[in-house]
Amino acid sequence: MNYPFWDVPVSYGVLMAVIAVFHVFVSHFAIGGGLYLVVSEHLARKAGDARRLEFLERLSKFFVLTTLVAGALTGVGIWFIIGLISPTATEALIHNYVWGWATEWTFFVVEIAAAMIYFYGWKTMAPRAHMAVGWIYFVFAWLSLFIINGIVTFMLTPGQWLATGDFWDGFFNPTFWPSLVLRTGVCVMLAGLYALLVVARCEAGGFKERTVRWSAGWGVAGLAVTAVCQYWYWKAIPAAVTAKALQTMPTPIHSMEISVWLAVAIGALLVVFGLLAPRKLGYGAAAALMVLGLAWFGAFEWFRESIRKPYILAGYIYGNGVEVAQADRYKKEGLLAQMAFKTGDDGADLFRHACQSCHMLNGYKALKPAFDGMDRAFIAAIVRATHQLKGNMPPFPGTAAEAEKIAGYLGHHTDKRPLAEIYKLEGVELGRKAYAIRCGVCHVIGAASDKSQSFAGQSADDLNNMLNTAADLGEGMPAYTGDAAERKALVAFLQELGKGGKK
Numbered sequence: 453m454n455y456p457f458w459d460v461p462v463s464y465g466v467l468m469a470v471i472a473v474f475h476v477f478v479s480h481f482a483i484g485g486g487l488y489l490v491v492s493e494h495l496a497r498k499a500g501d502a503r504r505l506e507f508l509e510r511l512s513k514f515f516v517l518t519t520l521v522a523g524a525l526t527g528v529g530i531w532f533i534i535g536l537i538s539p540t541a542t543e544a545l546i547h548n549y550v551w552g553w554a555t556e557w558t559f560f561v562v563e564i565a566a567a568m569i570y571f572y573g574w575k576t577m578a579p580r581a582h583m584a585v586g587w588i589y590f591v592f593a594w595l596s597l598f599i600i601n602g603i604v605t606f607m608l609t610p611g612q613w614l615a616t617g618d619f620w621d622g623f624f625n626p627t628f629w630p631s632l633v634l635r636t637g638v639c640v641m642l643a644g645l646y647a648l649l650v651v652a653r654c655e656a657g658g659f660k661e662r663t664v665r666w667s668a669g670w671g672v673a674g675l676a677v678t679a680v681c682q683y684w685y686w687k688a689i690p691a692a693v694t695a696k697a698l699q700t701m702p703t704p705i706h707s708m709e710i711s712v713w714l715a716v717a718i719g720a721l722l723v724v725f726g727l728l729a730p731r732k733l734g735y736g737a738a739a740a741l742m743v744l745g746l747a748w749f750g751a752f753e754w755f756r757e758s759i760r761k762p763y764i765l766a767g768y769i770y771g772n773g774v775e776v777a778q779a780d781r782y783k784k785e786g787l788l789a790q791m792a793f794k795t796g797d798d799g800a801d802l803f804r805h806a807c808q809s810c811h812m813l814n815g816y817k818a819l820k821p822a823f824d825g826m827d828r829a830f831i832a833a834i835v836r837a838t839h840q841l842k843g844n845m846p847p848f849p850g851t852a853a854e855a856e857k858i859a860g861y862l863g864h865h866t867d868k869r870p871l872a873e874i875y876k877l878e879g880v881e882l883g884r885k886a887y888a889i890r891c892g893v894c895h896v897i898g899a900a901s902d903k904s905q906s907f908a909g910q911s912a913d914d915l916n917n918m919l920n921t922a923a924d925l926g927e928g929m930p931a932y933t934g935d936a937a938e939r940k941a942l943v944a945f946l947q948e949l950g951k952g953g954k955k
């Protein structure tokens with residue numbers, strides 16, 4: 453906790469996603485585009501195809517603009533943002549990979565210089581020299597991916613590094629190769645999609661048809677490599693992580709499913725408009741392909757980021773910036789004692805450092821709905837038990853007294869009326885709501901933690917007795933603190949659950 457908390461009214465997750473997805477899209481496209489340009493240039497020169505050379509020159513203009521300007525700016529933007537939102541993890545990444553970054557930046561400088569020479573050299577350079585510069589561009593762009601890939605995959609699967617602390621163990625970690633080949637496939641696919649977008653504007657005719665086919669071929673080839681590697685990548689993640697995700701983490705699993713469907717859609721559009729009916733490819737279809745490509749990449753990156761929960765560097769630093777090795781000490785000594793910067797409002801500071809890197813009070817992953825209508829004792833119990841809740845959260849890194857302080861802060865910002873009044877519910881529906889807030893955060897219906905079986909055949913009295921002793925049923929389970937109306941409704945809902953009927 454050597455850094456202050458950057459308190460912005462936008463969720464960290466959303467901030468990161470917006471800038472990172474855009475950046476990875478542009479940067480992968482920059483690599484694939486380089487390969488596309490130089491390979492196509494070879495073919496065009498061999499065939500003496502002036503029309504194609506002119507097209508490639510045009511393509512390279514927009515290409516250089518987007519990749520150099522947007523790529524470089526968003527790349528710096530990522531450093532800016534991660535330094536603000538995860539200073540501890542950023543520090544760890546810099547310390548462990550300082551030579552990795554230095555190498556990457558050197559490659560990037562070569563890449564930029566080559567891209568500019570390539571673009572300005574179309575008319576003035578000898579063809580052989582021009583193509584040589586094109587190859588230099590592509591090779592260095594790909595090498596910078598090679599380096600970044602080692603660091604990004606390390607964040608999810610540090611492998612032996614956790615034990616050895618060795619640079620190469622972290623770099624060539626379990627997901628390094630699947631991710632590198634996958635990303636190379638993505639580069640090739642995006643290059644094809646982008647060329648389609650540009651060629652879609654050309655007037656209909658033989659040239660357009662040929663170029664659409666050629667570019668769609670890149671799209672299909674890249675997509676095929678990507679699809680195979682996505683499976684390989686999934687398999688390379690430790691089985692314990694994927695098994696846990698399948699059971700308790702809806703976000704990465706949904707992202708994965710969405711990415712598969714998007715890949716199917718991209719493949720179908722590419723085959724239909726690119727290979728079967730290239731004459732029909734209009735700007736709309738090409739733009740749709742580009743949007744789908746962006747969405748696919750977004751879904752994949754979202755998967756990668758969310759399956760890493762509760763960590764930001766797996767096994768090393770939790771999502772809220774607490775180092776795993778320090779967590780027990782924090783729990784004993786308290787979180788406040790570790791903070792170098794405090795605002796004077798302890799409850800708010802504790803909430804910021806323990807929860808706010810993932811949750812907002814309102815907005816993305818809002819906590820207000822989870823605590824509206826609840827009392828402080830319940831909120832404090834949930835704060836202490838975050839590691840048991842759904843969502844695979846880090847353990848609360850503070851003392852019981854600090855959990856009370858967070859509860860005080862949260863209680864101050866939540867609705868204190870009874871649930872029935874807040875949501876205008878009664879009967880079983882009120883019970884369903886009470887269950888979702890008081891029980892469902894741990895006992896997810898249908899998952900391994902589902903307790904519906906235990907309610908089967910229980911009378912209202914039995915269930916009331918169970919609620920009376922709730923705090924003794926399991927470690928971390930909160931005492932039942934609802935009012936009489938809510939209690940009656942919850943019991944009715946538990947009976948429904950026991951019947952296995954309406955869920």
Ligand code: HEC
Nearest residue numbers: 762771772806807810822835838841842843845846848893
């Ligand atoms: C590393 C990120 C992270 C941190 C830190 C974190 N949470 Fe969570 N939390 C999650 C995720 C992810 C979920 C699951 C949300 C979902 O399923 O949509 C979740 C779910 C919850 C839920 C269940 C409510 C719901 O809407 O599903 C509560 C309550 C909660 N968190 C409270 C807290 C509190 C209190 C803290 C701080 C002590 C905290 N969390 C810290 C990531 C985090």
Ligand code: HEC
Nearest residue numbers: 837840890891893894895903906925926927928929930932
């Ligand atoms: C903070 C997490 C948490 C919350 C919230 C929670 N429980 Fe639990 N519950 C547990 C744990 C942990 C256990 C013990 C381990 C187990 O049986 O899975 C448990 C055990 C139980 C058991 C005992 C099961 C058995 O077969 O012995 C029942 C019944 C139960 N909970 C019902 C509820 C109900 C009803 C609510 C809501 C009023 C609730 N729980 C809220 C964590 C929680």
